[in-house]
Amino acid sequence: MKLQTVVIDDSLLQRITTAHFVEKHPDLELIGSYEDPKAGLAKVVSSKVDLVILDIEMPGINGFELMNCLNPEVQVILNSTLASYADTAMQFGATAFLQKPLQKQKFNAAITEVSLNIAVIKLLEADVRQRKNHTPTYQHLKRHFETLSVPKVF
Numbered sequence: 001m002k003l004q005t006v007v008i009d010d011s012l013l014q015r016i017t018t019a020h021f022v023e024k025h026p027d028l029e030l031i032g033s034y035e036d037p038k039a040g041l042a043k044v045v046s047s048k049v050d051l052v053i054l055d056i057e058m059p060g061i062n063g064f065e066l067m068n069c070l071n072p073e074v075q076v077i078l079n080s081t082l083a084s085y086a087d088t089a090m091q092f093g094a095t096a097f098l099q100k101p102l103q104k105q106k107f108n109a110a111i112t113e114v115s116l117n118i119a120v121i122k123l124l125e126a127d128v129r130q131r132k133n134h135t136p137t138y139q140h141l142k143r144h145f146e147t148l149s150v151p152k153v154f
Contacts, residue, residue, distance in 0.1 A: 002029040003114065004048055008040035008066070009055035009079075014100055018053050018079075021107045027115060037061045041069055049074055051114055056080040056089070064092050073121075075114045 005028045009015040012035070019033040031047060034040030037058045044052055052070065056063035056078055063078050070076065078089040079098040089097040095117055096110035 003050040007033040
C-alpha cells in the first residue's frame with residue numbers, strides 16, 4: 001500500500017520538484033500539493049495522510065507551527081534551504097530533514113526512513129495488542145518507539 005503524501009511548500013519550483021519526486025517513487029501516492037500552508041493543513045486534517053513533506057519558512061505559518069497542528073502519527077519530512085534548521089527539525093520530531101535543493105538519493109533515503117518508522121510502529125502495535133489484548137494508545141507506542149528511532153538529516 002502506497003503512503004498517502006501531501007507536499008506543502010510556498011516555492012513553486014520546490015513544490016513541483018518535490019511533487020515530481022513523490023509521483024516517481026513507487027511507495028508514495030501524491031494526494032495534494034499546496035502553496036498555501038493553511039490549505040495544506042486542511043487537507044491533512046480532513047484526509048488519511050501518512051506523510052507530509054513540509055517547507056519550514058512560509059508566510060502566515062511556518063513549518064514548525066504547522067507540524068504542531070498535525071496528528072502525531074503523521075510522518076513529517078521538513079525541508080529548507082538553511083541547514084541550520086536540521087537540529088530544530090529533529091527536536092520537533094520530524095522523521096527527517098532535507099536541505100534544498102532536493103537530491104533524489106537523499107529524498108529516497110528519507111522515504112526509506114519513513115517506511116521503517118511506519119513498519120516499527122505497526123510491529124509495536126501488534127506486540128502491545130498481543131501482550132495486553134487491547135488497542136494501544138499512540139502515547140504508549142511513542143514511548144516504545146522513541147527508544148528505537150533516531151531521526152535522520154539527509
